[in-house]
Amino acid sequence: MTLLIIIIVLAIIFDYINGFHDAANSIATVVSTKVLTPTQAVIWAAFFNFVAYFIAKHIIGGFGIANTVAKTVDLSSIASPSHVIIAGLVAAITWNLITWWLGIPSSSSHTLIGGFAGAAIAGGGLKAVHLDTVGIIALFIVVAPLIGMIGGNIITIITLHAMKKVKPGKADRWFKGLQLISSALLSIGHGLNDSQKVMGIIAAALIANQGIPDLPHWMAMSDMSEMHDWIPLVCFSAIAIGTMSGGWKIMKTMGNRITKITPVEGFCAQTAGSITLFISEMLHIPVSTTHVITGSIMGVGAVKRLSAVRWGVTKDLLVAWIITIPVSALMAGFVYWILTLVF
Structure with a gap:
């Protein structure tokens, strides 16, 4: 029971950090083009982060991505599933904070997947x-920005x-007015x-800890179809609050270091990004x-001329993207080893 509480708390902390780590994604272009002040921009983005809950719940009618992530690892084959999840979350939080401090816009998503998978391998091989699920997610390290780039270019x-x-x-x-709409759509995505x-x-x-005696009703869950409402409400709230906390270091990279952005280009980049999401x-x-x-920003910048994109910066970003999953996995494996020694 105690370990489950720790997992929930760590998960919420990660979601909050994800919010301020990735806030720049939604607000960088509207701030760099002076459509909104930084404070206005984070409030705007946070509001639509939370609006996304109602869209998922009442329009889409489900949480398909949550189901995919839950099935990344077979926790039933692991002796200590709680230790695996804790190790994965600790590694993901650590790597997110390191990259935020260095101003590197790395992927919170792949940090979490890498940490989860790395701890699972340490615990159960x-x-x-x-591997098929992890392979598809890893493939989209290349596919997702490519779709964004092509979309940004065409739009x-x-x-x-x-x-x-x-x-x-x-x-x-x-x-400048249309950017408000495109940034809202990107924040929803x-x-x-x-x-x-x-x-x-x-x-x-x-689901992995249903055997715990006297488990309260709000924790009782044997299948993804039995998702309690508090889980999405807490997660969407945490990421919205995290977004309101900013992320200014990364915003500088996203806003101007890749390429100079005008209001027209900001709208096009955000529209392409939201469609991809x-x-x-x-x-x-x-x-x-x-x-x-x-x-998307790279695709927009390349329309002017290829030299308008600072490819040296994008090369550094690409390296960070590639190493995120393996580094997070190794960190999680180490944390799992420490946990097995302590507990």
């Missing part, structure tokens, strides 16, 4: 991990063609995608909001 070309007879000053005014990952972790922990939601594949919006 490769057979404890559903920008179409938009610029449609606006070619409009004076630049008037176009900027129009698209962020909430839908990232909140569900922690939901999947909490649900997996509750909605596609991943329909496919029930957890992707990185960070990867998606970075790819």
Whole structure:
């Protein structure tokens, strides 16, 4: 029972950190183009992070990404499933804080998946991990930003063609308003995608620990179809509160270091990013909001000319993306080893 409480608390902490770590994804372009102040932007993004709960619950009608994350690991084959989940969460939180401190927009999603899988391998070997599921998630490290990049490129070309007879000053005014809509859509996509990952972790922990005596009703769960309402409410709330806490170091990278952004380009990047996130939601594949919006910004910047994108910066980001899963996995394996010695 105590370990379950620890898991829930750690999961909520991770979700909160995910919020401020990934806040830059939703607000970087609206702040860099001076559509909103940083404070206004985080409140705007946080509100739509939480609105995503009602969309998932009442419009989409389910939490498919949470189900995918919960099935990443076969906890029934592991002697100490709670230790595995705790180790995975501790590793994910640690790596998220390190990358936030360094201002690297790495993936909170892949940090969590890597930590969860790494701890499971340490506790039960490769057979404890559903490698096909992890493989698809890892594949989207490349696919998701590529979709965002292509989408950003196409949407920008179409938009610029449609606006070619409009004076630049008037176009900027129009698209500053439209950026509010595109950033709201991106924040909804962020909430839908990232909140569900922690939901999947909490649900997996509750399902794996049904044998605990006198388990309270609000923890009783034998299948993903029995998801308690408090789980999504807490997760969507935590990520929204985390978003309100900012993430200014990463915002500098996302806002201007990759390429200079105008209101038109900001709108195009956010629209491409939100479409990509909605596609991943329909496919029930957890992707990185960070990867998606970075790819979209690169695609938008490349329309001007390839040299408009600072490829040196993107190379550094790509390295961070590639090492996230293995580093998180190794850290989680080490934490699991420590836990087995202590408990």
